[in-house]
Structures are given as structure tokens and as C-alpha cells.
Amino acid sequence: MWGCEMGANEHGVVIGNEAVWTVEADLDDYDEPALLGMDLVRLGLERGGTAREALDVVTTLLETYGQGRACAENDPSFTYHNSFLIADPTPQAFVLETAGRHWVAEHITKGTRNISNGLTIRTKFDLHSAGLHEYAQERKLWNGKGALDWAATFSEGGAAALTGASPHSRQSRGCALLQPQSVRGEVFERNHNNNKPWITAERMMDILKDHKGGICMHGPGFETTASMVSELHTTDSSNNSQSKTRHWMTGRSLPCQSPFLEQSIHASSDAN
Template sequence: MKNLPLKAPLGCDTFAAYPPTTRKNLVIFGKNSDRPQGEKQSVMKYPAKSYGKGTKLKCTYIEIPQVEATYATIISQIDWMWGCEHGFNECGVCIGNEAVWTKVPEESESALLGMDLVRLGLERGKTSREAMTVITNLLEEFGQGGACAEGDPSFTYHNSFLIADFKEAWILETAGRHWVAKRHTSGGINISNGLTIREDFDMASNGIKDYAGSLGLWEKGSDVFDFAAVFSEGGVEDLSSSCSRQSCGANMLREYEKSGKFSKMT
């Protein structure tokens, strides 16, 4: 994985908040974006649509089979790509992604971007769990890769996602075509630019331990499989620091949980 371009701001965070962090039974979702300077994003509305069998869909770099029907979406779309940084659909599913850097080598210059996967999850997922399944299935089939900044082929990364609906949220973290996911149903949840899921994941891709072993990142037969420690390019010390953005965001959400006063007016 490559580092961020020098002109890119170093800060990107996504959160979701459920009771008791919020009041009046609200579910709140938010994200800020750290795209390269000068790049534009537009708030775009796409209606639900039906397609004939055999229809193809052109994403940013590759073409994949289209589904027979998609949900209506409102997304924050980067102007030069098909995908989006975040958005929501008519069913109340919200998704945002974060750049993460892993030890897994770049597979292809022509694959799905993380932003493509965000939009695909929104267009095809009725619930957060269903949207996560859409993303993981596509990730395993087509992989992730390609330049994530216009005109800069060195700007590449893998992705983590926060996928939320009215009942539950999933943190989905990836390394190449492999992934782990953790379910949340209460309180505040947040992700930043790093892997956060350790040993306590609820779901994982098939063969992930064998894959990590084949790269020399995990000792086969070990009792412990710490996803973040195994796959994070720079280790997990900075991410777990009390000064990291992820930790500061988590602390803020915990403070709101004590008062239960986090609302849309905050």
C-alpha cells in the first residue's frame, strides 16, 4: 500500500451512534472526508431502477454484472469516479469508508475501488447486514484496487467500512480480498484510517488464517488471530494510542453515552 499524497489532508473518520449515546431513540451517522485538495464531491440523488437480465454495470475501472433492481440513493460522489465516499439509501442504510494500509500487496490496477463498494452496498442492500454481504461478495469476486486519486496511480489503499441501519451497525475491515466484521447494536461506533478489529470479530472471510499464513504474517496453529496486528502495514501501536483520532473519537462518543444527550442538534 502507498502513502497518502502530500496534498491530501490526513484525517478521515466515520461514526454511528445508537442509544444510549443518543437521545429520543435517534440513530445518527456521520463522516468527514480527506480527499486530495482540489477534488470535487457532489451530492447526487439516484432513483430506484430496474434492469434487464444480463445488463452490465461500468464502475470506476471495471465492468461487473448489474442486479435486476437497485434502491434509491443519495450519495456524496467524487466527480471523476462512479463510487462515493458515503451516502444512504431509501431503506435507511448508511455507509462510509476509510482508507487503510495493509501488508497485502496490491493485486490489480483494475478492480473495484472502496468507493465503488460503498455505492454498490447502498444500491443493493436493504439492511446493513445485507449491504455488508453485497460488499464482501463483490470484494471476494472482483478484488479491490486501482488509483484512488485522479492522475495519481501511486495513491492506493484498502478499505474499512461502517455500515449502519436503524437496528445495527457493522464495522467491516479488509485486506485484499479478505475481511473481518464486527456487529454493534448500541452506543457509539467509529473508525478512522486504520484497522481496529483485533481478535473479537463476529464474521470473517473463508480461509483468512491460511491466507495470512501463506504471506508469513501468522503462524499456523496459533491460538490467537489478531486481524489488525496481522495485517496493519504500520502495526497497531499508533492506532491504539490515546492520542489517535480513532481513540479520541471513541472517547467523545463514550462521554455522550454517559449523558445520553447526543442528538441531531449537537
């Protein structure tokens, strides 16, 4: 595989990728080359110095070259589209969700946010692809009345697919585990006893080991590929934030049984 499902660069930009199933996947032309979500992660990290720059790289490539096609070496018919978490130390963070060559992005300014294998953005998005609303009407996916509900419009199976399915139970479970630190809408809810943030690298590692709702996919069928936790620090006056940013990765499946090992991310002179 040329790309990656998650990663970081020397600027402290981090990107994670999830497969999503949309009505646009049925329109994929398997005779035409296109980009995988993993390709887009790598390209965003190679070319983006900030989260917004990485988002712009990914969306420009998406609109230009498309995505999907065969997404598994042993099953050419297996295809999907992609969603992304993109963040940097400034701090900036976005959820980017895609369907075909169209996309929407939510700018995360407070609280917590997580994604799984389904579309999660509804009517409140901050950025979107050109012509999105017109396209949804042309495809007869939306009647043009009221606000466009992205997830209900473009999810495979429509609005009915947004409840009960395993991707959304995983997303809901993750959201529940993140709730304690979202009190009063603060990014870091302080523990009144020791004034430490609720969200820590150790806490995130524990969440990734959770089996309820399938966050740690462990057993028959699909399994978690690998896990990564990053701690991003706000840029200070000395512009030395990258030295304080930390990353931990398992490099293996089953986070419930794997150690998270700290990794250093540096610029490379060889991008091949």
C-alpha cells in the same frame, strides 16, 4: 467518480467509508481492474435493503473482483484498501474492515463505535472471509497460535503501526468524544435532567467539527471532503421508519465552517 464515500438509501441503510493501509496493498496488480471503496459504498446502497444485506453485497463483490489499484486521478501510485460503517434503522450496525480480498466484520450491538484511516478490529470479530486464518498463515503474517489479531496482522507496519500514528489519534479522539453516552454499555445514555439522549444529530455535527486529532482535516495537505450525519429510527409496527429517518449533509469541505443541510432520500427509477 462513479461511487461515493458516504450515503444512504430509501430503506434507511447508511454507509460511510474510510481508506486504510494494509500489507495487502503491496500485492495489487495494477494491470487488473478492481473496485474502489467508493464503488462498494454505492453498490451496497443500491442493492442492500438492510445493513446485513449491504455488508453481504460489499464482501461478495470484494472477494469476487478485489479492490484498490490507482485511487487518485493525479497520482496512479496512490492506493489503499477500505473500512466501512454500515447501519440501518432496525437497528443493525457493523464495522467492516478489509485487506485485499479478505475482511472481518464486527456486529455492533451496544455502545458506540468509530473508525478512521487504520484497522481497528483486533481479535473479536463476528464475521470473516472464508480462509482468512489459513491465508494469514500462508503469508507468514500469523503463526496460528492464539486468536488472530486482525489489525496487528494486516496493518501496514504491523502491530507497531497501531500506536502514535495520526489515523489512530483521530480514531482515539473520536472515541473519547463519544464516551459520555457509552456509560453502562447503553447505546443512548439518558441525561437525568431532561431524559434526552446524549447522542443527537447536533452532537455528532459538533464532533465532526473538532480539530484535535484531525477529525476536521483543515489546512495543508488532505482536507475533509464532506460530512454527513444520519438519525435512524427503529422500525415501528406501521413499517414507516423511513419517514422518520433524517439525514444532514454539508456537500462541501471543512465541516467546521459548513452548514449541515437536511436531505430527503427517496427511491429512484433511474439507477444509472
